[in-house]
Amino acid sequence: MKIDRAVLKSLPLFDRMTDADLDAMVEHAVSRRVAQGDAVFEQGAPAKSFFLLLHGRLKVTQVTADGQQIIVRVVHPGDLFGFARALQRSDYPGTAIAAAESLTLSWPTDLWPQFVEQNPRLAVTAMQTIGQRLEEAHTRIREMSTEEVERRVAHAVLRLSKQAGKQEGDGIRIDFPISRQDIAEMTGTTLHTVSRILSAWEAKGLVEGGRQKLLVCDYRKLVILADGGRE
Amino acid sequence: MKIDRAVLKSLPLFDRMTDADLDAMVEHAVSRRVAQGDAVFEQGAPAKSFFLLLHGRLKVTQVTADGQQIIVRVVHPGDLFGFARALQRSDYPGTAIAAAESLTLSWPTDLWPQFVEQNPRLAVTAMQTIGQRLEEAHTRIREMSTEEVERRVAHAVLRLSKQAGKQEGDGIRIDFPISRQDIAEMTGTTLHTVSRILSAWEAKGLVEGGRQKLLVCDYRKLVILADGGRE
DNA sequence: CGGAGACTTGAGCGCTTTCAAATGTGGTGG
DNA sequence: CCACCACATTTGAAAGCGCTCAAGTCTCCG
Numbered sequence: 001m002k003i004d005r006a007v008l009k010s011l012p013l014f015d016r017m018t019d020a021d022l023d024a025m026v027e028h029a030v031s032r033r034v035a036q037g038d039a040v041f042e043q044g045a046p047a048k049s050f051f052l053l054l055h056g057r058l059k060v061t062q063v064t065a066d067g068q069q070i071i072v073r074v075v076h077p078g079d080l081f082g083f084a085r086a087l088q089r090s091d092y093p094g095t096a097i098a099a100a101e102s103l104t105l106s107w108p109t110d111l112w113p114q115f116v117e118q119n120p121r122l123a124v125t126a127m128q129t130i131g132q133r134l135e136e137a138h139t140r141i142r143e144m145s146t147e148e149v150e151r152r153v154a155h156a157v158l159r160l161s162k163q164a165g166k167q168e169g170d171g172i173r174i175d176f177p178i179s180r181q182d183i184a185e186m187t188g189t190t191l192h193t194v195s196r197i198l199s200a201w202e203a204k205g206l207v208e209g210g211r212q213k214l215l216v217c218d219y220r221k222l223v224i225l226a227d228g229g230r231e
Numbered sequence: 232m233k234i235d236r237a238v239l240k241s242l243p244l245f246d247r248m249t250d251a252d253l254d255a256m257v258e259h260a261v262s263r264r265v266a267q268g269d270a271v272f273e274q275g276a277p278a279k280s281f282f283l284l285l286h287g288r289l290k291v292t293q294v295t296a297d298g299q300q301i302i303v304r305v306v307h308p309g310d311l312f313g314f315a316r317a318l319q320r321s322d323y324p325g326t327a328i329a330a331a332e333s334l335t336l337s338w339p340t341d342l343w344p345q346f347v348e349q350n351p352r353l354a355v356t357a358m359q360t361i362g363q364r365l366e367e368a369h370t371r372i373r374e375m376s377t378e379e380v381e382r383r384v385a386h387a388v389l390r391l392s393k394q395a396g397k398q399e400g401d402g403i404r405i406d407f408p409i410s411r412q413d414i415a416e417m418t419g420t421t422l423h424t425v426s427r428i429l430s431a432w433e434a435k436g437l438v439e440g441g442r443q444k445l446l447v448c449d450y451r452k453l454v455i456l457a458d459g460g461r462e
Numbered sequence: 463c464g465g466a467g468a469c470t471t472g473a474g475c476g477c478t479t480t481c482a483a484a485t486g487t488g489g490t491g492g
Numbered sequence: 493c494c495a496c497c498a499c500a501t502t503t504g505a506a507a508g509c510g511c512t513c514a515a516g517t518c519t520c521c522g
Contacts, residue, residue, distance in 0.1 A: 062369070066459060068377045072369055087362025093369070123354060130361050131318025137368035138293070138303055138324070144375045145419035146299045149478070179500065188376035193478060195502060211487055211500055228297060380510065410468065424510060426470060442468055442519055 007054070011078045013125050021119050029105045034058075036177070040096040040104055041082055047092050049106040050083035056102025057164065057176040060094045061185070071185040073133070074099075076163050080129060085109035087130070100176040144188055152187040153197050154226035157207070161216045172219060177212040238285070242309045244356050252350050260336045265289075267408070271327040271335055272313055278323050280337040281314035287333025288395065288407040291325045292416070302416040304364070305330075307394050311360060316340035318361070331407040375419055383418040384428050385457035388438070392447045403450060408443040 005022060008014045014022060031054070034040055040051060043062060058075035072094050075081045084092050086109075107115075116123045143152050157174075165172040180194040187194070198214075201207045206222055208215040216222060236253060239245045245253060262285070265271055271282060274293060289306035303325050306312045315323050317340075338346075347354045374383050388405075396403040411422040411429065418425070429445075432438045437453055439446040447453060 062373055064373060064377050066377075070373055070376045072372070086358060087365070088359045089362070089366075093366060123358075127317060127354075127358060127361070128319045130358070130365060131320070134318070134361060134365045134368060135324060137365060137372060141303070141368060141371055141375065141419075142293055142295060142301055144372065145301045145416075146295050146297075180502095181500080185376075188372075190479060191501080192480085192503085195500095196478095199502070209501085411470095412468080421511060422469080423471085423512085426468095427510095430470070440469085 011052075013052075013078070013080065013122070016121055017119060024118070025107070025115060028107055028111055030107075031103065031105050034098040034102045034104060036098050036101050038098050040098070040102075041092045043093065043095040044091050047082065047084040047090060047109055050085065050109055050112060051081050051096075051107075052105040053077050053079050053081060054103040054105055057099045058096045058102060059099050059182065060096050062094045069185055070188070071182060073136070074160070074163065074186075080126065082106075083109075083112065083126065086112050086126060099178065099182075149187065149189045149193055150197050151226055151228065152189070153183060153194060154222055156183060156186050157214070157216065158219075158222055158226055160214075161219070165216070168215065171208065171215045171217040174214040174216070178214060179212050242283075244283075244309070244311065244353070247352055248350060255349070256338070256346060259338055259342055261338075262334065262336050265329040265333045265335060267329050267332050269329050271329065271333075272323045274324065274326040275322050278313065278315040278321060278340055281316065281340055281343060282312050282327075282338075283336040284308050284310050284312060285334040285336055288330045289327045289333060290330050290413065291327050293325045300416055301419070302413060304367070305391070305394065305417075311357065313337075314340075314343065314357065317343050317357060330409065330413075380418065380420045380424055381428050382457055382459065383420070384414060384425060385453055387414060387417050388445070388447065389450075389453055389457055391445075392450070396447070399446065402439065402446045402448040405445040405447075409445060410443050 005019070005026070008022060008026070009017075017025075030049075032040075034056070040058065041047075041049075053075050055077055057077075058081070060072045060075060060081065061069050062072055063069050075096065082092060082096060084090075116126075143155055147155075160174050160178070161172045164175045166175040167173075180191040180198065184191045184194045198207060198209050201222075202209055204221075206216070206218045206225075208217055236250070236257070239253060239257070240248075248256075261280075263271075265287070271289065272278075272280075284306050286308055288308075289312065291303045291306060291312065292300050293303050294300050306327065313323060313327060315321075347357075374386055378386075391405050391409070392403045395406045397406040398404075411425040415422045415425045429438060429440050432453075433440055435452075437447070437449045437456075439448055
């Protein structure tokens with residue numbers, strides 16, 4: 001498969017890598033097209049590869065013993081994902097599903113140590129990435145501990161509009177199909193409550209809904225809502 | 232300060248380090264005694280050092296904008312903590328408070344890259360540590376999303392008894408002072424609810440309480456409770 | 463022995479969930 | 493091109509978990 005080197009170079013992960021090192025990495029990479037709804041890997045499966053998302057959008061989910069599902073995070077283009085092995089795991093802790101048609105690049109997990117050795121910067125970047133992810137997780141824990149549902153949903157929507165937002169007219173469009181159920185699974189509530197909240201927001205002109213669609217109309221008011229309404 | 236090399240060698244973090252490398256690290260270390268209730272570092276302060284807990288127990292907390300506090304994690308002897316800088320942060324994301332009299336070892340953050348370079352294994356271990364912490368965070372998110380309070384408290388208590396449990400008679404003693412408030416801040420509930428739950432458990436003979444004390448009497452029943460009561 | 467802080471416990475209420483059913487939307491096959 | 497089906501969404505009503513408010517008790521420490 002032919003991958004444009006320039007595309008990779010534009011990613012923070014690779015921007016300081018030499019052409020030679022980059023080529024060495026790309027040489028071992030396998031690219032794959034993933035249709036909407038298909039899984040890249042499944043929870044509990046042996047972690048044979050690690051991945052880079054080139055295009056599209058993935059949801060990483062976990063299922064509890066009694067069948068409830070939560071969305072652990074959303075993977076955006078340019079993100080590394082599924083590098084469980086670097087964290088000393090032999091299997092994937094979650095399932096990665098394409099929320100939209102996606103394109104991934106993957107490498108055998110065994111090659112990770114080798115890449116890191118050749119390119120120490122990769123290790124630093126990976127560390128940074130995980131650090132960020134840890135911080136996000138803590139933020140989410142803090143929100144779930146101290147905020148009521150509406151504020152949590154507001155934070156989730158704001159986060160999405162920052163990470164996957166596309167200017168559209170006078171608003172910001174969440175640039176991939178997302179359902180109320182998805183938002184519920186990201187905030188620890190039910191789709192019913194999310195639906196009610198979004199309906200209320202729509203009545204106030206904060207957002208505009210639609211089947212698996214969301215448009216943020218009044219970003220500022222949403223921020224105020226997320227921060228507790230005061231100030 | 233004189234640190235016994237053997238003590239460090241017994242920690243997974245250092246067990247494969249050569250004596251020379253170990254000495255080089257210890258040479259730059261500063262040890263410090265922290266009294267119960269005192270802070271090792273505070274949220275938002277510049278991250279000048281990273282730490283290792285030799286003895287005692289710390290609570291890492293975060294305070295929200297509106298003053299609510301949550302416990303992000305508990306630091307146990309042998310744990311690295313406060314290495315925000317390795318994750319590309321310039322300040323500490325939380326406050327570390329001694330839950331019991333503690334002993335820490337610290338190094339200037341600037342030395343981190345140098346240590347890592349001298350000893351690649353340190354980087355791997357650190358990565359592993361953060362990976363574990365990320366997983367813990369996800370577990371907690373999953374619990375907060377899907378479980379009701381009693382199960383969350385059960386999980387928290389089980390975790391504590393695994394990480395800080397000491398056999399005592401026919402039960403497991405949580406080996407440091409911990410209040411209902413603390414447990415509430417770890418599970419996202421109020422001290423009132425925790426108190427009620429523990430009282431109920433005590434009536435059923437699952438635990439024994441006391442002022443900042445907790446003894447798990449029936450570990451198995453608690454596990455069943457945490458897993459949803461069935462099976 | 464007094465006081466501060468930890469813990470317990472009751473009562474009432476409100477936010478969310480649960481249960482239930484209707485409505486809307488997009489895709490598909492005839 | 494249209495009817496139909498699967499699935500997303502909305503909305504109402506009722507129940508309940510856990511929080512808030514409010515005392516009161518207990519325990520350790522000085």
